[in-house]
Amino acid sequence: xxxxxxxxxxxxxxxxxxxxxxxxxxxxxxxxxxxxxxxxxxxxxxxxxxxxxxxxxxxxxxxxxxxxxxxxxxxxxxxxxxxxxxxxxxxxxxxxxxxxxxxxxxxxxxxxxxxxxxxxxxxxxxxxxxxxxxxxxxxxxxxxxxxxxxxxxxxxxxxxxxxxxxxxxx
Numbered sequence: 001x002x003x004x005x006x007x008x009x010x011x012x013x014x015x016x017x018x019x020x021x022x023x024x025x026x027x028x029x030x031x032x033x034x035x036x037x038x039x040x041x042x043x044x045x046x047x048x049x050x051x052x053x054x055x056x057x058x059x060x061x062x063x064x065x066x067x068x069x070x071x072x073x074x075x076x077x078x079x080x081x082x083x084x085x086x087x088x089x090x091x092x093x094x095x096x097x098x099x100x101x102x103x104x105x106x107x108x109x110x111x112x113x114x115x116x117x118x119x120x121x122x123x124x125x126x127x128x129x130x131x132x133x134x135x136x137x138x139x140x141x142x143x144x145x146x147x148x149x150x151x152x153x154x155x156x157x158x159x160x161x162x163x164x165x166x167x168x169x170x
Contacts, residue, residue: 029066030066030067030068031065031066031067031068031095031096031168032067032068032070032091032093032094032095033053033056033057033067033068033069033070033094033095033096033097033098033164033168034069034070034072034089034090034094034096034097034098035052035053035056035069035070035071035072035073035097035098035100036072036073036082036086036089036090036097036098036099036100036117037072037073037077037082037098037099037100037101037102037131038073038074038075038076038077038078038100038101038102038104039073039074039075039076039077039102039146039147040052040073040100040102040136040146040147040148040156041053041071041072041073041098041100041102042071042073042074042075043071043073043153044075044147045142045144045147046147046148046149046150046153047150048071050150050153050154051071051073051153052148052153052154052156052157052160053069053070053071053073053098053157054069054071055153055154055156055157056069056098056157056160056161056164057069058157059157059158059161060161060164060165063161063165065165065168067095067164067168072085072089072090073100076104077102077104078104078105078108078110078113079101079105079110079111079112079113079114079117080105080110080111080113082099082101082113082117083113083116083117083120086117086120086121090121090124090126092124094126095126095127095168096126096127096128096129096164096167096168097121097126097127097128097129098128098129098131098160098164099114099117099118099128099129099130099131100130100131101114101130101132101133102133103133103146114130118130127167127168129160129163129164129167131156131160135156135159135160136148136152136156139152139155139156140152140155
């Protein structure tokens with residue numbers, strides 16, 4: 001009887017260890033994507049889980065593409081601000097950056113630093129997908145006419161998902 005109990009425990013421990021290794025391996029394979037931008041990246045006017053980065057993460061997961069999408073959007077940010085916080089916002093090990101410059105440079109008279117952001121990321125070996133403002137046109141907007149509704153952010157996430165997967169080679 002003691003041998004049977006020992007074997008059962010050993011088997012249970014082995015199965016648990018295998019499950020933990022499998023889960024750890026899946027997490028290790030999950031890409032880290034940083035969504036860098038201003039208010040339409042942040043998801044101004046909607047819940048955090050309704051912003052496009054969270055919706056993109058759910059879409060990629062549903063497609064069997066493990067990824068963690070970090071929302072590094074800040075309301076009102078300019079590309080100058082994004083450049084200044086780039087190293088903090090995009091840690092080593094990041095697989096991809098989605099850059100959404102927004103329109104704040106023009107509105108605030110700030111120089112466009114998108115090229116410098118892309119260059120610095122390229123020097124670190126991090127691919128960049130640029131999401132221009134044209135991707136926002138024709139999508140459902142909030143009453144302010146600038147920021148998307150939850151449905152609009154979902155449509156944006158769907159539209160960018162294929163480009164993200166292609167850039168990641170998945």
